[in-house]
Amino acid sequence: MPRPSRLLALAAFVLLSACGRKPDADPNVLTVAATAVPHAEILEHVRPVLAREGVKLDVRVFNDYIQPNTQVAEGRIAISYFETAPYLAEYNKAHGTRLVTIAGIHVEPLGAYSRRYKSIAALPDGASVAIPNEASSSGRSLLLLQKAGLITLPPSAGPSATPGDIIANPHHLVFRSLEAATLPRVLDQVDLALINTNYALEAGLNPVRDALVIEGKDSPYVNFIVGLEAERNDPKVRKLVAAGPRAHRRQFLADRYHGAVLPAF
Secondary structure, eight states, rough: OOHHHHHHHHHHHHHHHHHOOTTOTTTTEEHHHHHEIIHHHHHHHHHHHHTTTOOOEEEEEEEESSHHHHHHHSSSSSSSEEEEEHHHHHHHHTTTTTOOOEEEEEEEOEEOOOOOOOSSOOOOOOOEEEEEEHHHHHHHHHHHHTTTSSSBBTTTOOOOOOOOGGGTTTTEEEEEEEEEEGGGGGGGGGSSEEEOOOHHHHTTHHHHHHHHHHHOOOOEEEEEEEGGGGGGGGGGHHHHHHHHSSHHHHHHHHHTTTTTTOOOO
């Protein structure tokens, strides 16, 4: 029969394995869940700075918005870097999680794209419009269309607005709500698509040049580093946050993304 001390050791190992943290994990490694563009690219840019400070980045790249937070909430990855505060609020509400924003890093102005028309004014009555189906990006898309003069929302409409909230649709736009990652792939099948900048960049679109309408520099949709509350005080996370606001990081964003990704600091 196993001794009590062995049972305790075994229980500790099982508990650590269940939450995704290995007992012998390297304390100098910081795991980050990110989408490929621009988040993983930005992380790669600061990797050498962090390495000189003793932090080894382990970047896990995802092509959706659900799994990164799921793995962070379960303790398998330390932090995520891909989302806005409204999206995080919706995620926490839907999944019963308690993830928190740790630091705002950059802004990705949302844009509306079309392969068929050169301007918003050219859209015909009854045009098909694809928008992201997750709540915060859906409302964000509708607010941008309202700013472009295509629809009217109630004054109380916020980032969680849906097509059902529209109170005036004079051009009889027909909305399709689709998964955000699929929107670049359906661009040839609709008249207009509202695409998150990370997916637009991955698809080879230039938001500044190709978007028919795009959010301005005053967009409130900052992309945050996100984690469990305990990660706020992790020295590795603090070093990652500190690696962002330096002048050459701002220059990197300007040189790499030409206004499609803007510093939040």
